[in-house]
Amino acid sequence: MRRFNIPHKFEFTSIIQLYGQWIREGKLKVNSDWNKDLKIKFTVQDPCNIVRKTLREEMADELRFVLKTVVGEENFVDMVPCGVNNYCCGGGGGALQGGFTEERRAYGKIKFDQVMATGAKYVVAPCHNCHAQIEDMGHHYGGEYHVLHLWTIMCLAMGILGENERSYLGPDLANFGL
Amino acid sequence: MTSPIELDDLECEFKEEVLDKVPDALLDRCMTCGTCTGGCPASGLMDMDPRKLLRMVNLGMDDEVKKSKWAWVCTMCARCVNACPMKINIPKLIYNMRGAWPRDKRPKGIRGSCDQHIRAGNAMGVPTDDFIWTVEDVAEEIREDQPQFKDMQVSVDRVGAYMAINQNSREPVTEPDEMGPLWKILHLVGADWTYPSVMWAGENYCLFLADEEGWRYIMEEFVDHVDNTLGCKVVVNTE
Numbered sequence: 001m002r003r004f005n006i007p008h009k010f011e012f013t014s015i016i017q018l019y020g021q022w023i024r025e026g027k028l029k030v031n032s033d034w035n036k037d038l039k040i041k042f043t044v045q046d047p048c049n050i051v052r053k054t055l056r057e058e059m060a061d062e063l064r065f066v067l068k069t070v071v072g073e074e075n076f077v078d079m080v081p082c083g084v085n086n087y088c089c090g091g092g093g094g095a096l097q098g099g100f101t102e103e104r105r106a107y108g109k110i111k112f113d114q115v116m117a118t119g120a121k122y123v124v125a126p127c128h129n130c131h132a133q134i135e136d137m138g139h140h141y142g143g144e145y146h147v148l149h150l151w152t153i154m155c156l157a158m159g160i161l162g163e164n165e166r167s168y169l170g171p172d173l174a175n176f177g178l
Numbered sequence: 179m180t181s182p183i184e185l186d187d188l189e190c191e192f193k194e195e196v197l198d199k200v201p202d203a204l205l206d207r208c209m210t211c212g213t214c215t216g217g218c219p220a221s222g223l224m225d226m227d228p229r230k231l232l233r234m235v236n237l238g239m240d241d242e243v244k245k246s247k248w249a250w251v252c253t254m255c256a257r258c259v260n261a262c263p264m265k266i267n268i269p270k271l272i273y274n275m276r277g278a279w280p281r282d283k284r285p286k287g288i289r290g291s292c293d294q295h296i297r298a299g300n301a302m303g304v305p306t307d308d309f310i311w312t313v314e315d316v317a318e319e320i321r322e323d324q325p326q327f328k329d330m331q332v333s334v335d336r337v338g339a340y341m342a343i344n345q346n347s348r349e350p351v352t353e354p355d356e357m358g359p360l361w362k363i364l365h366l367v368g369a370d371w372t373y374p375s376v377m378w379a380g381e382n383y384c385l386f387l388a389d390e391e392g393w394r395y396i397m398e399e400f401v402d403h404v405d406n407t408l409g410c411k412v413v414v415n416t417e
Contacts, residue, residue, distance in 0.1 A: 004394045008401045010342070015416045019363075027367040047417070048255040087219055088255030094386030095253050097287030103223045103251045110219045127417045128346045128381065151359035160362055162324060164355045 014050055016126060016150070020062045023069055030157050032072035040172065042071045042153070043079055043120035045111075045134060046086040047127035056084050066150065067124055070157045077118040087111055089125075091133025104133070105140055112137040115145055121170065123147045146170045183237070190238040196274045203271055207264040208232045214258035214268060224248045228258045228268050235271065249275040250285055254386075277388035284387055291383035296392050299399075300347035300379030310334045312350045313357070313373065320358050330365040332373075335408065339372035342410035344380040346417055360416065372410070376403035380417050 022028035044067050046052070051059050060083035068076050079086060090108035098104070111134060115123055125131040125147050135147045148168050155161040156169070159177045166174055193205050214228040221227035226248040234243050254269040262268075276284065294303035304312075317332040333339070343364075349356045364371055377400035384392035404410050 004397055006394075006397055006401050009405045010410055010413050012413050012415065015343075015360075015414050018369075018414060022367045028363065029366075048253070048257075050415075050417075052260055053256050084260065085257075088253050088257065090219060090253060092255055093253035094285070094288040094291075094383060095251070097291055097383070097386075098250045098285045099287055100247065100251050100285075103220075106223055107219045107251065107253070128348055149356065149359070151363060152356075155359040155362055158366075160324070160326065160359075160366075162320065162355070162358055165358050167353065167355070 016063055019066045030070055030154055034157050035072050035075055039075055041075050041077050041120040042122045043077050043118040045125045045130045046083055047130050048088050048092055052084050070154055077120050079114040079118055089130040089133040091129040096132055108133055108137040112141045121145055124150055126150050188238045192240040192243055193235050196271055200270045203267040207266055213261045217257050217261050220252045223251050244278050273388050288383055288387045292387040292389050292392050295383055299377045301381045301383050302347040302351045304351055306375050309350050312354050316354045316357055332361050334373045335375045336372035337408055339410055340370040341412045341414050342374045342404045343371050343414045344416055346381055347379040374403050
């Protein structure tokens with residue numbers, strides 16, 4: 001809209017900013033108690049579009065605030081580099097649909113290595129392109145990690161994740177809280 | 179014998195064309211330091227990298243530049259411009275390289291998704307009625323199976339809702355159950371929200387295709403619907 005100068009009356013926000021706001025306001029009662037003993041490690045992908053290309057540090061910080069609240073600060077491991085300087089997953093810009101599969105996978109090897117270096121069992125990817133690409137990298141290069149949407153782990157932490165909403169969880173959490 | 183390049187005689191039509199559209203791409207400023215290339219995951223793929231590409235643009239190698247498939251391998255992630263000491267906007271160069279391809283020669287997958295979005299309001303081409311049916315069906319199942327959410331409201335086009343929320347079309351089409359967790363969170367916080375029925379999808383393949391007209395059309399339709407039909411105060415991007 002900024003690009004085309006289309007006048008609009010509404011404001012734009014991201015669901016991640018709302019999650020953060022609702023947690024601070026106490027409306028969203030979520031915490032990391034569920035992971036206190038399990039100590040399952042999580043990392044996060046910074047989607048280029050909402051981090052480097054738009055809200056930058058503000059979004060990177062908010063994303064980590066939400067995720068650390070849900071999985072526990074001690075169970076969060078950042079990639080190196082991260083935030084505004086994180087690498088693109090390699091699935092963006094239409095690459096997943098672009099047809100240059102070999103190049104897309106070579107590109108994504110950097111992301112795969114970053115994920116593996118964290119030792120995390122779960123990668124939270126708050127963007128569909130990132131989600132699909134990081135999952136494909138795991139299958140292609142033989143990673144043991146799982147890729148999650150943020151809402152999955154939030155609902156799991158609140159004990160409200162339904163039986164049929166668990167397709168991205170690994171065997172360790174597949175039945176957790178049911 | 180190799181002769182020196184006469185800089186005064188160079189014709190760099192493509193560079194001028196791009197700079198006309200985006201003067202702040204600053205393509206002339208490159209000092210060839212290579213910071214872009216050092217931090218680019220696409221460096222070396224197809225024997226290309228950002229610095230080399232910029233050299234080619236600045237040397238007027240327009241034919242080679244315009245037919246380079248690397249334009250579709252770079253993801254326009256903007257790590258290069260983020261690091262560039264001269265703030266040269268290589269992603270905007272790539273966008274314009276993509277746009278220089280005849281539309282019917284651009285990658286079929288991206289073009290198809292953009293066409294579907296223009297036609298149906300989402301990149302997977304789901305008819306609006308099917309989207310609404312899926313949303314209602316999944317919501318009903320949650321209300322029945324999970325007593326805690328028996329009052330959970332999910333709506334499409336509820337006029338006057340405070341928030342309009344978009345949804346990547348992959349969910350309703352290939353993994354409808356993935357919508358549930360988001361709705362439950364919205365229910366718990368008492369959010370006043372609705373899905374718009376027009377251009378409801380969160381993705382944007384026309385941007386990736388560099389289809390300026392298609393992209394603009396999608397945005398205009400969306401803004402008009404949210405502002406004038408629904409009157410939502412906030413649009414929430416879910417990815």
